[in-house]
Amino acid sequence: MAIDGYKPTPENIADGTYPYFRPLYLAYKPENAKAKQFVDWMISDRGQQIVAAEGTVTLAQGAGLAARYRYYEDVRQITNYATLIDKAPRGP
Numbered sequence: 001m002a003i004d005g006y007k008p009t010p011e012n013i014a015d016g017t018y019p020y021f022r023p024l025y026l027a028y029k030p031e032n033a034k035a036k037q038f039v040d041w042m043i044s045d046r047g048q049q050i051v052a053a054e055g056t057v058t059l060a061q062g063a064g065l066a067a068r069y070r071y072y073e074d075v076r077q078i079t080n081y082a083t084l085i086d087k088a089p090r091g092p
Contacts, residue, residue, distance in 0.1 A: 010052070014061035016068055021057070023065070 001008070003018060012018035026042065028035035041047045048058045057065070 010055060010057045010061055013057050014065065016064075021065065023062075 003020070006012045006017045008018045008020070013021045026039055028039060030036055042051075043059060048060070052058050052061075
């Protein structure tokens with residue numbers, strides 16, 4: 001559904017012209033090797049390519065969204081937030 005003429009495309013969401021979005025949280029126990037392997041793959045270049053191919057905002061595209069998310073101000077409780085941002089693929 002377009003809002004103010006903007007469709008919910010990954011580009012419009014990432015640059016803030018489409019105002020509605022929510023983050024995806026992946027919670028797991030780090031000692032669970034299979035879960036850690038999945039999360040590592042998900043944030044890898046290949047995993048992010050698949051996320052993009054499915055029409056979802058990637059980590060690199062969404063890097064600036066934390067400041068825009070209404071209930072996302074306090075990221076201190078997300079223990080791996082900085083790690084995820086550091087590992088996020090960077091655009092050109």
